[in-house]
Amino acid sequence: MLTIDQLSLQLPLYASWWKRDWATCLDEFSLTVFPGEVHAVVGASGAGKSLLAYAIMGLLPTPARLNGQLYYQGKPLNASRQRQLRGRELALIPQSLSALDPLVRTQRQVTWAAQRAGQPSAHAWHASQQALDHYQLDARAQQAYAHELSGGMARRVLTAMAHVSQAKLVIADEPSVGLDPHQRQRVLDALRELANQGKSVILITHDLRHALPIADRVTIMRDGKLVETAPACAFQDSGASLTNAYSQALWLALPDNAFATTAISRREQEAHVA
Incomplete structure (x- = not known):
């Protein structure tokens, strides 16, 4: 599904007003993600996990220097193809809940996600309701604004948006941060279910313990480098x-x-x- 080959990323670092250096954030990083698997990418803050997600999605800032190759379904994933597939076959569940529009009700936002993926308006509204029902968000939550949702509800809304996009590759960036154990499990179970449907799921997290129950394989990152990729069962x-x-x-x-x-x-x- 996705192959990352020797990916390196540098971002500008201004030591003073007139001097620009370059910080290496990803260093010859290689990884393969298969259909139907949850692949956990685990590392401490600053390891480069979120930047890896932005690189895959084509959301890096303009000054970034990116070297190496990305392949999606066997074809190069260049900038133009990223723009074409983003929101359709490639979906990002962002770390920040501010990704939800504070002025738009939940179901309308999920409907927009379906429309961006190419679904006609009438079908998109029906698909959004089905997705929200599927993730156990009741009628009140479906008509709520973002600030009226709990953290767990908001995460499930973001997952529903990825669901209706019919994306084949879903990247979840720290989806369980700040959630109580019950809400965290519901969000992680939703990601596992996406993989069971044949999608590729990249779970980015700093918490190895919570990733292991749903992951098929785990990649450990440190300082922008891949330390090791191992099956989840190796962690015992x-x-x-x-x-x-x-x-x-x-x-x-x-x-x-x-x-x-x-x-x-x-x-x-x-x-x-x-």
């Missing part, structure tokens, strides 16, 4: 099947693994020595 017990010390340390540091920070320190030292 002591993480012995993981090949990278940082991935193992990240797994062992989770609360379920008793915050094994001593293991992090030891493995980091071993990695630096190597």
